[in-house]
Amino acid sequence: MTSHEESTVEVVRKATRELAQKFDYEYWLEKDRKHEYPWEFVKAFADGGWLGAMIPEEYGGIGLGLTESAVMMSEIAASGAGMSGGSAVHFYVFPPAPILKHGSEEMKREWLPKLAKGEILMAFGVTEPTAGVDTSRITTRAEKINGGWLVNGQKVWITNAQNAHKILLLARTSPRREDKPLHGMTLFFTDLNRERITVREIEKLGRASIDSNELFIDNLEVSDDEVVGEVDKGFYYLIDGLNPERAVVGMEGIGLGRAALELATKYAGDRVVFDRPIGKNQAVAHPLADSWIRLEAAELMAMKAAELFDADQPCGPESAAAKFLGAEAGFEACDRALSTHGGYAYAKEYHVERLWREVRLLRNAPFSQEMVLNYVSSKVLGLPRAY
Known part of the structure; x- marks a missing residue:
């Protein structure tokens, strides 16, 4: 690490520590008791530009690296925010990475600036109740239709789904192959359409202010331009x-x-x-x-x-x-x-x-x-x- 990089890390550490500490233990205790999403906290980090930490400047972010972002997330947790504050911010840090690296230019220019400003909230739809850690065995399927795809299936432990506007959704688009079990899955970045997706919150042990959910997807239509990268390469x-x-x-x-x-x-x-x-x-x-x-x-x-x-x-x-x-x-x-x-x-x-x-x-x-x-x-x- 160069001295310049060390300096950047310390600037990020100091600035995010000061911002996070404006929300004390009593704030998080109240959010935990009431199961309330910490919107005030998210807005403070959005106003400071920190939600776009890893999004390049050309797409509305501040173009920092993972090193600085990891320090920011550690300072958030250490402030007393714990995983309640951590989860509220880190969904702006790493889930957009596949969009940034593999999404179309139109997708990046339309959605990354909105994520960086905190104007939209996204969910990350991968885990399924019958697959567990074996992602190759997910059963949510996307069938090709004219101009797009028709998605059906179920997801579980999906954070932010009570409030999210968009979802990065993994679905099978080709049958599972024993020789390439992780091939044949496609990523879609689409609306979390509640007319086609039933969202059911899960009661859980901790992190009560951040919702976790089951999703039941019934004939969700997704357009071709909402595919991230190439079909079948989503994993x-x-x-x-x-x-x-x-x-x-x-x-x-x-x-x-x-x-x-x-x-x-x-x-x-x-x-x-x-x-x-x-x-x-x-x-x-x-x-x-x-x-x-x-x-x-x-x-x-x-x-x-x-x-x-x-x-x-x-x-x-x-x-x-x-x-x-x-x-x-x-x-x-x-x-x-x-x-x-x-x-x-x-x-x-x-x-x-x-x-x-x-x-x-x-x-x-x-x-x-x-x-x-x-x-x-x-x-x-x-x-x-x-x-």
């Missing part, structure tokens, strides 16, 4: 969003862990039991110190992945490792913050229980820890595939 285009997603999610886990660590450290210094601060006890202090070390190490891996991505270098193993380490270090820090607070950890006013609920998601999504290990064992170590 390969998703990779352009998946590596930055993993680095960003890893950094969000790190930010969550740092928020919890800050709360726990303050509590450990203030809380007096048996005439001494509990932080004086090594059984309390050492786990917190260990978490600091692990969070710092996880950030080094995430930043390495982001730097490789920005240099247009292969970064699959590093991105997967960044997600794995960020999720583990973040969860461990939040779990230790719960232990430090003792019985008060269950009280919402101390905020650590919300951070714990939100960070736990990262061990499962968007890519489970087990699948990270499967990927590394086969792609990096050369061991036989387990799946």
Whole structure:
């Protein structure tokens, strides 16, 4: 990294930290209680130009790299916003990547400036209830009709669908082949048409202010000019969003862990039991110190992945490792913050229980820890595939 790049990263870190911290823990507690989307927070980042962080200036963004964007997302999570604030912003950061790299010029000029300004909200429609992590077995299908496609199927765990205007939707356009199971899927960037798509919200453990949904798609008509790139190559285009997603999610886990660590450290210094601060006890202090070390190490891996991505270098193993380490270090820090607070950890006013609920998601999504290990064992170590 050059000194100029380091300077840019620090400018982004300082500016986004100051902006995110204008929304305090009480704001996020209220959003969590009421299950309200944090529109005020999104608008503040839109007004600052940050939603278009990775969108080039010619399409209305500010043209930063993944390195700066990952730092921004970590600062958002670390401010106390956690995954509630992280998810509200990061859907402007990495999901548009396939459009940016493979969409038509008309598609990019029409929609990327609107995304950068926060004028539209998009959803990301890949996961299905019967396919799980085996995306090759999705059953949502798009059949060719005159001038376009007719889509039918079901999606699950779709974020933002209660409010989204557009959806980046993956559907099968050719039968699954055993020799090329990931071929034959196409990406569409289309309206989330509620006359043809039934949206049903899922009640869940955490991140209550950001909706997760089931989608039931019934004869949705999509035009030919809403195809992203070439027909049947959609899964390969998703990779352009998946590596930055993993680095960003890893950094969000790190930010969550740092928020919890800050709360726990303050509590450990203030809380007096048996005439001494509990932080004086090594059984309390050492786990917190260990978490600091692990969070710092996880950030080094995430930043390495982001730097490789920005240099247009292969970064699959590093991105997967960044997600794995960020999720583990973040969860461990939040779990230790719960232990430090003792019985008060269950009280919402101390905020650590919300951070714990939100960070736990990262061990499962968007890519489970087990699948990270499967990927590394086969792609990096050369061991036989387990799946």
